[in-house]
Amino acid sequence: MTLVQGSDYARLLRAARPLITHLFGVFFCGNSFSIAHFDYSGxxxxPQFFILPNDSTGLHQLIRVFLRMTMEMSPYELGCDPTCFLEPSTQTYYQAQFPSFAVTMRGPGVPGSEKPNTAGTVRTVGKPLFSSHSFLGRGTSVWLAFNEDTHEPTILKNSWRTPDRDSEITIYQKIRERIGDEQVRGLATVTGGGDVYFKGEPLSIATVRDSPALLDPTETNRVLHRVTLSQVGKPLYDYTCxxxxxxxxxxxxxxxxxVHS
Incomplete structure (x- = not known):
């Protein structure tokens, strides 16, 4: 498998499972192999490891990789979003129906805990209404969800924003400051959201890679951002007339x- 093929496979897998932060891939070429880490910034x-008849170093490395990935690494280390949980936990990714997730909206996590503060949690319903198929970028996904606090349906938007631009929640707040309480036709009403925090820090690409040093200067340290909207409809392509x-x-x-004024 070439790097291009592997990248395309990672892109499709992320589109099918939008609530993941990164993926790993193992590439074999002849008697050598490499490990690749895919996320929304690159x-x-x-380095290449060689499996040679007279040198067992490469083979030992390969065995260590498979043992680490299959037996030692946690779901979050393998790419599951640490602020999302299968709900109920008895669900799997391999069941007939698309699983439901409990998704934490924002706020610092509980210090020293793997599980973030559950205040402001929504539960997804069914498969995403939209999921980006791009390999790099925002990785946007849109879900029909149920607000656990208000017990009302909502729309959840999940994306990786660039830190040097206004966040989506900030843009909505600026619009609301401009129009006040006026109800504008065609303008969605935001009910909550912001940058997602984990263990007291924004969940970013640097966090996913477990080290800011692994972020190349040419790459963007994207931050996970979520917004909920009160208007619940259906995708435009589902129109009946x-x-x-x-x-x-x-x-x-x-x-x-x-929006543009």
Whole structure:
């Protein structure tokens, strides 16, 4: 498998499982192998290890890699988002129906604990309404969810933002400051969100890689960001008649000038 093929496979796997932070891949080429780490800012590849008849070093390394990945590493070390949990925990990724997740919205985690503060938790319902298929970038996914605090349905948006730009929640807050309590047709109402914290720090690419030193100067230290919206509808492509499609497009046209003004 080439690096291009492996990257494409990682892209598709992340699209199918959006609530993961990174992936590992093992590449074999002849009598050598390398380990690759994939996240939303790039790829890191280990040095080559050679499996030679008269040198068992490479073989020992390969055995260590497989033992580490299959028996020692935690789900979070393997790429599961530490702020998301299968809900209920008896679910699996391999069941007939798409599993449900308890997703923590924001706020510092409990110091010294693997489990973050559960205040502000939403539970996803079904498969994502949208999941980005891009290899690099924001990795956006949109979910129908249930707010555990208000007991109301909500829309959850999950993405990796660049730290040098206004976050989505900040943009919505600026719009709200401008229009006050006015209800604008086609403009979504934000009910919560912000940067996601784990163990008291923003969950970023540097956190995922477990060291800021592993972040190349040319790479972006993206931060995980979540927003919930009160309006719950359905994807645009699920319209049942032209009237529904037309109304949705008109709503979008009404809301766009307010966003850009």
């Amino acid at each position: 790829i890191h590849i280990s 032209l009237e529904e499609l037309g109304i949705a497009l008109l709503d979008a046209l009404h809301g766009m000038p307010m």
